[in-house]
Amino acid sequence: MKESPEQPIRILIAKAGLDGHDRGARVIARALRDAGMEVIYTGLHQTPEMIVQSAIQEDVQCIGLSILSGAHMVLFPEVLELLKASKADDIVVFGGGIIPRDDVVALKDMGVKEIFLPGTSTKEVIAWVKENIVFPK
Amino acid sequence: MAGKKKLTSTKRSKTYKEWKKSYDEGARERRERYESISFRPQVEALDKALCEQSGYDAELGYPGEYPFTRGIHPSMYRGRLWTMRQFAGFGTPEDTNKRFKYLLSHGQTGLSTAFDMPSLMGYDADHARSKGEVGREGVSISTIEDFEILFDDIDLSAVTVSMTINCTATVAMAMYFALAKRRGTSFEKLGGTIQNDMLKEYIAQKEWICPPEPAVKLNCDIIEYCASHAQRFNPVSISGYHIREAGATAVQELAFTIADGIAYVEHCLERGMEIDSFAPRLSFFFDVHNDFFEEVAKFRAARRIWAKLMRERFYAKSEKSMMLRTHAQTAGVSLTAQQPMNNVARVALQALAAVLGGVQSLHTNSMDETLALPTEEAVKVALRTQQIIAEETGVTNTVDPLGGSYYVEKLTSDIEEEAMKYIHKIDELGGMLRAVELGFPQKEIAEAAYQFQLRVDEGDYKIVGINAYSDDAEQEIPTLSIDHELEKRQRERVIAFKEQRNPAAWQAALETLKKACKEGKNVMPFLIDAVDKGVTLGEVSDIYREVFGVYQDPGLL
Numbered sequence: 001m002k003e004s005p006e007q008p009i010r011i012l013i014a015k016a017g018l019d020g021h022d023r024g025a026r027v028i029a030r031a032l033r034d035a036g037m038e039v040i041y042t043g044l045h046q047t048p049e050m051i052v053q054s055a056i057q058e059d060v061q062c063i064g065l066s067i068l069s070g071a072h073m074v075l076f077p078e079v080l081e082l083l084k085a086s087k088a089d090d091i092v093v094f095g096g097g098i099i100p101r102d103d104v105v106a107l108k109d110m111g112v113k114e115i116f117l118p119g120t121s122t123k124e125v126i127a128w129v130k131e132n133i134v135f136p137k
Numbered sequence: 138m139a140g141k142k143k144l145t146s147t148k149r150s151k152t153y154k155e156w157k158k159s160y161d162e163g164a165r166e167r168r169e170r171y172e173s174i175s176f177r178p179q180v181e182a183l184d185k186a187l188c189e190q191s192g193y194d195a196e197l198g199y200p201g202e203y204p205f206t207r208g209i210h211p212s213m214y215r216g217r218l219w220t221m222r223q224f225a226g227f228g229t230p231e232d233t234n235k236r237f238k239y240l241l242s243h244g245q246t247g248l249s250t251a252f253d254m255p256s257l258m259g260y261d262a263d264h265a266r267s268k269g270e271v272g273r274e275g276v277s278i279s280t281i282e283d284f285e286i287l288f289d290d291i292d293l294s295a296v297t298v299s300m301t302i303n304c305t306a307t308v309a310m311a312m313y314f315a316l317a318k319r320r321g322t323s324f325e326k327l328g329g330t331i332q333n334d335m336l337k338e339y340i341a342q343k344e345w346i347c348p349p350e351p352a353v354k355l356n357c358d359i360i361e362y363c364a365s366h367a368q369r370f371n372p373v374s375i376s377g378y379h380i381r382e383a384g385a386t387a388v389q390e391l392a393f394t395i396a397d398g399i400a401y402v403e404h405c406l407e408r409g410m411e412i413d414s415f416a417p418r419l420s421f422f423f424d425v426h427n428d429f430f431e432e433v434a435k436f437r438a439a440r441r442i443w444a445k446l447m448r449e450r451f452y453a454k455s456e457k458s459m460m461l462r463t464h465a466q467t468a469g470v471s472l473t474a475q476q477p478m479n480n481v482a483r484v485a486l487q488a489l490a491a492v493l494g495g496v497q498s499l500h501t502n503s504m505d506e507t508l509a510l511p512t513e514e515a516v517k518v519a520l521r522t523q524q525i526i527a528e529e530t531g532v533t534n535t536v537d538p539l540g541g542s543y544y545v546e547k548l549t550s551d552i553e554e555e556a557m558k559y560i561h562k563i564d565e566l567g568g569m570l571r572a573v574e575l576g577f578p579q580k581e582i583a584e585a586a587y588q589f590q591l592r593v594d595e596g597d598y599k600i601v602g603i604n605a606y607s608d609d610a611e612q613e614i615p616t617l618s619i620d621h622e623l624e625k626r627q628r629e630r631v632i633a634f635k636e637q638r639n640p641a642a643w644q645a646a647l648e649t650l651k652k653a654c655k656e657g658k659n660v661m662p663f664l665i666d667a668v669d670k671g672v673t674l675g676e677v678s679d680i681y682r683e684v685f686g687v688y689q690d691p692g693l694l
Contacts, residue, residue: 070510122591
């Protein structure tokens, strides 16, 4: 894995399920890229399998998953389980979307590192990623 | 070719006196007198002195007259209020049927159906890709039986029904017709609107099955079928709403929507349809965002652009073809999850802009929609907001009250001009279908969305509760939670339905439909028969996938 702090963070921004709301995902992807990270955007309508496969292939440290369709309680756990099964659970998973507060708590308990709700600025997300992606020494 | 065709001369009053005469002769009015709340006597639909003062010109026109800047009816809301149409749908068909009846009992005047993601993307509730999505963003529909339950105890000839569905619009439309047939209701009596606008899907909303060309073909199958079988039904709602919500500016929203409309018109003309046989039933759907006067001007500019295009580009003869009739919805994207009760104020102001812009029907968003689907209570406040504007504010007593305002007239003209520049650009690219394939509108919108976010992040645009006047005290409001068990019940119901249908009749209808698709026929008559024989939404979509191909997101950033 990467060692130098100069090495840019590689991050996968993913849209899961049938949801077509991609405004947030694309704005975040672009903001992270403008902040110097290497961003891969999956495009829409990905299955959890496709997302985990892309994350491994692209050797990312982090997956940002955007869900506004209400299917978050099914899709997040599937991504987490598939990462674990592929021994890739060192990849940090965070998310964003229309997600009720009770579900945010449940998702964090399952291992989603952070959930960003509507109204979050791109600066907050950038700062969070920089703080939470630690390259193994 | 253009040289041979003649422009229709439209009725245009030269003076206020002339307009008033025809108004007094024919315009519909709901009341005998229109007084202010403080008993000031008779408010006029239009004021003579003001009309003469403002240097009335042909660009503006009088209400109900070409180019319809001031509204499509001479008396506007004095004649008839807009239709209050709250979009509703969640869970099982039973859940949504109950919500429909609740809304009707509270004075709503039209129904509007939201479908869930599997229904919108062409998967039955029992499909693997439907997992976790059944009934969550709208009502789950797979079969004709679901439609029967959805409209149980609702007289289809007594209500107008709007259906927000696109790549599977043909299926929903066919199920609605098949249901009417089973109940013995003539198609001619059915009123309503089906969204059926695929171009804006590729541009903004991103729900699709097939590539753009066959998708537009299917859209036009509905337009063609309704033109000859269900003339009260609006077979398309050319939508700017999703374009705006995806981040477009007001001008982009207007321009791309009109350009989509042009593409459908051209496709129908290529089929040999007569412009005035279908254009009067083309309807529109716009967003209403926060910038009050810009929004009012956008609706006025939209009517003027469409009227001119229909007359000068497509040589429509009927004035009805030139009238842009529109539904509007307040901007979901403008609502905040923080201090959610503030959203009631946002929605009220946006709704007022829509009314002053002269819309024909309106949905007001509920305060809790950034958190979840709305609760019954939140929907009621949103509906009441419209009723307060209609009954208490007095804005419905007169027609286009902002007409003649220097600011609003200038904005209207500027927005028209800027939108026309985009429309010309799209014409140069070869039309909207080609522009979509090139990713042109998609990229323009993504850029505008990003620039807007930067403005918010920098504090150049203030949003109360986000980057201004934020509050640590969390405002908790109740939200709707959807029963996780319902997915299982819907799945089991679809499986049972498939087991119970007549296999021979089902198989035959399926094959006939596939053949019609391959031969490029209008699918509608075949579909109405197929869904009646038990063919499901997912099975029709599989035929579309096989015959027309599957579209993949280009994943543009």
